[in-house]
Amino acid sequence: xxxxxxxxxxxxxxxxxxxxxxxxxxxxxxxxxxxxxxxxxxxxxxxxxxxxxxxxxxxxxxxxxxxxxxxxxxxxxxxxxxxxxxxxxxxxxxxxxxxxxxxxxxxxxxxxxxxxxxxxxxxxxxxxxxxxxxxxxxxxxxxxxxxxxxxxxxxxxxxxxxxxxxxxxxxxxxxxxxxxxxxxxxxxxxxxxxxxxxxxxxxxxxxxxxxxxxxxxxxxxxxxxxxxxxxxxxxxxxxxxxxxxxxxxxxxxxxxxxxxxxxxxxxxxxxxxxxxxxxxxxxxxxxxxxxxxxxxxxxxxxxxxxxxxxxxxxxxxxxxxxxxxxxxxxxxxxxxxxxxxxxxxxxxxxxxxxxxxxxxxxxxxxxxxxxxxxxxxxxxxxxxxxxxxxxxxxxxxxxxxxxxxxxxxxxxxxxxxxxxxxxxxxxxxxxxxxxxxxxxxxxxxxxxxxxxxxxxxxxx
Numbered sequence: 001x002x003x004x005x006x007x008x009x010x011x012x013x014x015x016x017x018x019x020x021x022x023x024x025x026x027x028x029x030x031x032x033x034x035x036x037x038x039x040x041x042x043x044x045x046x047x048x049x050x051x052x053x054x055x056x057x058x059x060x061x062x063x064x065x066x067x068x069x070x071x072x073x074x075x076x077x078x079x080x081x082x083x084x085x086x087x088x089x090x091x092x093x094x095x096x097x098x099x100x101x102x103x104x105x106x107x108x109x110x111x112x113x114x115x116x117x118x119x120x121x122x123x124x125x126x127x128x129x130x131x132x133x134x135x136x137x138x139x140x141x142x143x144x145x146x147x148x149x150x151x152x153x154x155x156x157x158x159x160x161x162x163x164x165x166x167x168x169x170x171x172x173x174x175x176x177x178x179x180x181x182x183x184x185x186x187x188x189x190x191x192x193x194x195x196x197x198x199x200x201x202x203x204x205x206x207x208x209x210x211x212x213x214x215x216x217x218x219x220x221x222x223x224x225x226x227x228x229x230x231x232x233x234x235x236x237x238x239x240x241x242x243x244x245x246x247x248x249x250x251x252x253x254x255x256x257x258x259x260x261x262x263x264x265x266x267x268x269x270x271x272x273x274x275x276x277x278x279x280x281x282x283x284x285x286x287x288x289x290x291x292x293x294x295x296x297x298x299x300x301x302x303x304x305x306x307x308x309x310x311x312x313x314x315x316x317x318x319x320x321x322x323x324x325x326x327x328x329x330x331x332x333x334x335x336x337x338x339x340x341x342x343x344x345x346x347x348x349x350x351x352x353x354x355x356x357x358x359x360x361x362x363x364x365x366x367x368x369x370x371x372x373x374x375x376x377x378x379x380x381x382x383x384x385x386x387x388x389x390x391x392x393x394x395x396x397x398x399x400x401x402x403x404x405x406x407x408x409x410x411x412x413x414x415x416x417x418x419x420x421x422x423x424x425x426x427x428x429x430x431x432x433x434x435x436x437x438x439x440x441x442x443x444x445x446x447x448x449x450x451x452x453x454x455x456x457x458x459x460x
Contacts, residue, residue: 007222008164010301011086011308018164021294022300025166027328029157030289032173034282039177040198041282043184045275045347052195053347054274055135062122062260062298063115063140070107070151072249074100074158075299076190076241079383081162081224082300086307090223092237093366097159097217097224099237104155108148126260127267132274142196146203149210156213160222160304161296172212180205203309246394248383258400261407265420269357273417276357279347283340284365287332291373292327295380302384314381315443321377327381329370360417368425370456375428376437382442390438398431 010018042051077100084092107275119140123133157169180201187197217226266277298321305313340362341355348354379391406423 010164010304011310011313012122015313015320019297019301019317022164022166025170025322026161026296027290027293029166029173030293032170032177033288034285034289038182039181040202041278041347043188044195044198045279046349047188048194050271050275050348050351052134052135052198053278054129054271055195056139056198056278059123059136059140059143062126062263063143064100067111067147067150068252068255069249070111071154072247072252073107073245074104074155075248075383075388076243076245077155078158078299079244079303079386080237080240081159082303082384083307083386084316085163085223086304087290093163093223094225095153095232095234096237096241097226098178098231099234100159100241101152101214101217101226102231102233103238103241104151105148106311108151111145111147111151115147119144126264129267129271129274132271139195139199142199142203144368146206147343149203149206151163152210153206153213156210159217160213161223162300163224164300164304166215169213172209172216175212176205176209179208180210184348192377244383244386244388247388251395253394254396254400258403261404262420262423265407265411266417269417271355272351273357273396275348275351276344276354276359277361279344279354280340280358280361280365282338282347283343283362284369287329287336288372289368290332291325291329291375294321294328294373295376297321298377298380301330302381306326306385311443318377318381318439321380322374325373325377326370329373333366333369337363340428352431357417362422364418365424368428371425371428371432375432375435378432378439381439382435385440385442390442391435394434394438395431399427400436402427 008018008022010022040056041053043368044056077096080096081093084096120133120137123140124134128136153172160166183201183204185197187193187201191197193200214226217224218228220226251343263277266273298318301317301321302314305317340359344355344358344362348358379395382388382391403423406426407420411419411423
């Protein structure tokens with residue numbers, strides 16, 4: 001199979017070189033995508049005040065609760081494309097692509113309806129303070145009105161990642177991110193739209209990135225080429241996507257439930273703590289995205305090599321992904337902590353109290369973020385094999401179970417921010433260890449018997 005421009009055969013060649021070529025653009029892309037929300041928070045904090053900052057920050061976990069189930073399905077798309085691509089099965093790659101893009105549009109409409117009608121009731125359930133809730137509701141409704149663009153971009157990017165193309169999404173997000181910042185400043189400082197202006201800028205940027213990814217797929221000269229007239233839901237491909245993607249989405253959704261519970265605990269401390277927590281969480285988002293690029297590398301490398309039946313490469317590249325994720329998390333987490341007050345000051349200028357509250361969270365999570373990166377790399381490898389129930393079960397039981405129990409026991413007995421935030425690294429460490437043990441078992445079974453009974457979801 002002749003490779004299209006930008007595609008990368010991950011089943012051959014230098015492991016270190018290909019991991020870096022694949023991961024670095026993905027890392028930068030994720031950081032640019034996060035820059036949407038960072039620009040929202042910084043400009044809201046600078047020009048509108050801590051109430052707007054708290055309002056925008058309080059919607060993060062709730063928005064994720066709704067969208068992560070849907071975006072989780074893009075994992076099923078990525079694994080399916082990667083395995084078929086590794087097996088050089090162009091026909092099935094094309095069918096997955098056309099199914100995925102159509103499904104992304106449908107899911108985007110569903111998410112918009114849910115967000116528009118249920119925004120305020122859900123914020124009330126989270127104990128969002130009265131002086132914040134109206135701003136939060138307005139912001140959330142506008143963001144959800146553009147959910148179709150978010151879904152299309154995420155599914156389209158998943159397709160490109162599966163064939164090793166990570167540079168074009170970086171270009172797209174550079175363009176849309178620049179538009180986001182310019183619109184943010186204009187709508188907030190010149191038109192005085194406040195929180196609404198911040199949300200509108202984000203939605204416009206999302207539609208730009210969605211348009212660019214669709215145009216790229218339509219012009220693609222490889223197996224991933226998209227023909228709008230050929231959009232069709234192939235039942236067997238939809239089943240494959242759902243089979244792998246739904247457990248990943250459920251896992252992300254349950255994660256969001258536990259994070260929503262944590263956010264509710266944060267809300268109980270008042271809007272200054274909420275503002276500091278929102279700013280710190282946004283900074284940590286950049287750490288997560290940097291480490292998470294190696295999760296996507298792990299998923300794509302495992303998928304392509306498993307599809308190509310090159311099992312010997314899987315363990316080697318996984319070790320390198322863990323190493324890179326650990327180094328990245330340690331270095332960036334340390335820098336974020338050392339320069340934490342300066343970074344938090346961008347979000348809440350002059351608000352010393354909110355900055356100090358943010359430092360409590362950042363000093364605990366920043367120095368331990370390498371554990372999150374390691375945990376995700378192992379989960380990516382398991383999903384690359386086509387297994388999704390296993391990492392979902394481990395993650396839900398480990399991450400969510402530990403956090404929920406912790407909040408209702410240790411935190412209930414000692415209601416401090418330090419007690420609340422320490423549950424993050426604790427849950428990461430436990431789940432990382434269990435995922436590692438599961439990977440060893442699965443890899444041994446798959447590589448020792450080519451006719452393994454483990455159902456990977458693909459027949460090649």
